[in-house]
Amino acid sequence: MSSTLGSTGAPVRLGVLGCADIAWRRVLPSVAATPSVRLVAVASRDAAKARRFADRFGGEAVTGYADLLARDDLDAVYVPLPVGLRHEWVGRALAAGLHVLSEKPLTVGPDTSAELLAEAGRRGLTVMENFAFRYHRQHHELRRLVSEGAIGRPRALMCEFGVPERAPGDIRHDPSLGGGALLDVGVYPLALAQFLWGDGLRVGGAVLERGADTGVDVRGSVLLRAPDGGTAQVGFGFGLHYRNEYTVWGEAGAVRLDRAFTPPETLRPTLELRTGAGTEDLVSEPDHQFRNLLDAFADGVRGVAPVDAAPVLELADLVDRVRRSAAEAVTG
Structure with a gap:
């Protein structure tokens, strides 16, 4: 369960759901260079993979995503799982009271993304997509x-x-x-x-x-x-x-x-x-776009500068309209 950080400046305690390549190459090296966040644990279904990540970046290796969400020493999670799995695991993270930094896009479509953002709003939690370029x-x-x-x-x-x-x-x-x-x-x-x-x-x-x-x-x-x-x-x-x-x-x-x-x-x-x-x-x-994004996420978690969720829904809707236009071009 997340603690209330407020504007104390304490680092956001972060867990990671999934040992993806983007986490290894980009995000976790940036976490190590960003004082506003601190890696606490990293989870994988493969114990050896979790240990490899923890050995390099610190924190505790956890086998299984549910076990990571059950911890009481996290404020937020980073979710680099495949997009088809994000609806389930972002939802479960929100249900556990955790803020979420998700790889992009949040889910495969606008309805599921809207569902997660509505749940985050009800719980007062921050959800951010990892579009780091916006912060360069x-x-x-x-x-x-x-x-x-x-x-x-x-x-x-x-x-x-x-x-x-x-x-x-x-x-x-x-x-x-x-x-x-x-x-x-x-x-x-x-x-x-x-x-x-x-x-x-x-x-x-x-x-x-x-x-x-x-x-x-x-x-x-x-x-x-x-x-x-x-x-x-x-x-x-x-x-x-x-x-x-x-x-x-x-x-x-x-x-x-x-x-x-x-x-x-x-x-x-x-x-x-x-x-x-x-x-x-x-x-x-x-400029360090990932460090800038992590700072913005930490500010959102602390309530210092709320993260605007509107771009998530706008992009999900645009992607859906692109799909429909492409389908019409094939059948038209």
């Missing part, structure tokens, strides 16, 4: 440039996020676990479009390419229309040359950003600004 200064700097008129009136966003082929048997190829490119990499450019353009995006068209062997979507393209008439074109998928960038194109110029979603904390981000006056590279200081 490079995107806020780009948004500031655009809002100040550096490229004139913005009219189009082009964003691509593609990764090489996943190994056979990877959980992202398993439909029962919520597999597919849309929920794995496609949610990033969709969330970016919302970050830059706001809510109210309409789906103008969508294509999802299905894998012949697995049935899950492996690549996709989406056209979005913003309330002001601007457009967003996004592409994503598995089995592609790695690509991770976006451009905002305006009436008087364009600004481009590479390494949009996965910048290492040592990277000095560069915004490429192109106008009639020429091309200018705007270099900013490195």
Whole structure:
């Protein structure tokens, strides 16, 4: 059961449900570097895997997710389980009185996500998706440039996020676990479009390419229309040359950003600004997006700065509309 931290500044005591690759590579190294959170325990169905994580990152190794949720020394849990399992285990964490940092998206659809957020609201608990890019200064700097008129009136966003082929048997190829490119990499450019353009995006068209062997979507393209008439074109998928960038194109110029979603904390981000006056590279200081996100989560847990749940529901609804548009394109 969670303690009441208030605004004391005590570290949020964190448990981890699942020994996923993202936890090993990105999140738990960031937890170790973030004073606002402290790893207490990590759980896996495989005792040896839990021990390997605990040996590297600290905390106690726990066999079984239910045993971790039964502990009385946690304030919150991080849930990197496959998306198809998150509805159950985020729900069980909330029932145990624990705040939740979940991998993205929260669940496979808008109804289940709304159910969890409603439960969190009833219990006064924080639920946050691990979209770390929203906490990197490079995107806020780009948004500031655009809002100040550096490229004139913005009219189009082009964003691509593609990764090489996943190994056979990877959980992202398993439909029962919520597999597919849309929920794995496609949610990033969709969330970016919302970050830059706001809510109210309409789906103008969508294509999802299905894998012949697995049935899950492996690549996709989406056209979005913003309330002001601007457009967003996004592409994503598995089995592609790695690509991770976006451009905002305006009436008087364009600004481009590479390494949009996965910048290492040592990277000095560069915004490429192109106008009639020429091309200018705007270099900013490195930033640690995962540490920033963890601090924001800790502030939400403590009640210092409540986490806005609206983007979770807005994205879940947008993903659902993309699916429906793609299905209509196939049957129409």
